[in-house]
Amino acid sequence: MTKKDLGFNPKPLYNVGQQEFKMAPRGRPWVDTPDELWNSWIWQQQNRVRRMDHLEACVDVTQEERDAFDKSSELFNMAVTPYYASLMDPLNPDCPIRLQSVPKMGELTIAPGEMEDPLGEETDMPVPGITHRYPDRVLFYTTHHCPVFCRHCTRKRKVADPSSAAQKQQIEEGIAYIKRTPSIRDVVISGGDPLSNSDERLDYIMGSLRAIPHVEVFRLGTRNLVTLPHRITDDFVRIIKKHAPMYVHTHFNHPLECTAEAFEACLKIAEAGIPINNQMVLLKGVNEEPELVKKLNHMLLMMRVRPYYIFQCDMSQGISHFRTPISTGLNIIEHLRGHTSGMAVPHFVVDAPGGGGKIPLLPEYVKSHVGNRWVLRNYKNKEYIYED
């Protein structure tokens, strides 16, 4: 372990108002792990929970989890950082952290309409590793590795297959494509999780993109803030600050994920002047309760993270057990809008199957519209007339 890896030393506790953000407890296997190892993102990556005996050391494994692990490992491996595994309830298989990271039998079912590539990301691919659907922006896949393989992942087809990971040649071709396409002003650096790249590689990719005159902003899509906050070292922050303007898009799904470690990671990024947006995925058993989403969004705002999207679960194969009806998302928005500040109300969107893009959905606030007379209702269901 080099000294450089150890640039993460969270405070044990953050307080904002009456809200406490506490450090994650250490799971059973790691109670005696020294802090200098625990706080290293490389150690966390090297010691991920990948096998059944690892999982048995952390939690009381149920027969269903055991069967699902055996049957799903060919389709989509299990991998969980010790940090994220420590957030699991060892006694409750329905714990929201456990649901997101331990295989369930539902993964073996392919429901009608489910697809391997529901967003059609492979179809608008002018060169390997670039999805270019809209004129001014591209998705740039820089790795297919993630600290935790989220069971609801929409890119299982890539994340599960290490042989599909971007090699240096592919990265170069991606940069060259962006360079020769002047309409591109916004690059979403994605994966897998791009923070699985080394600092040196990220510095090279972002530096190459920043040198292209028509590239204005990057978005860095990462779940490391949730699953491996130790990745946000001082060196990493120096690199992203150097290549700003940049936005970090992350993926908190539950208040249990809002720890002191996650707070510290978000704080470092925010203090570097880089805004953070959250993209929650609506998941049955994890976050379909409106009050829970409100609590999550309030905690995120305290962590300097703006709740940005709530995604309806995609039509990816093997995740029907996570999918909620559209009405669940509309119900959440109904309970947020007007009942808390607008900053805590994200957009509820369906990413249209087949590559149709994000379609925002709202509860019905227009009661009627005749000529220039609009009858609108507010969050208390009171009607108001607006004349155009």
Ligand code: SF4
């Ligand atoms: S971090 Fe993102 S890409 Fe990686 S497994 Fe989770 S959802 Fe999929």
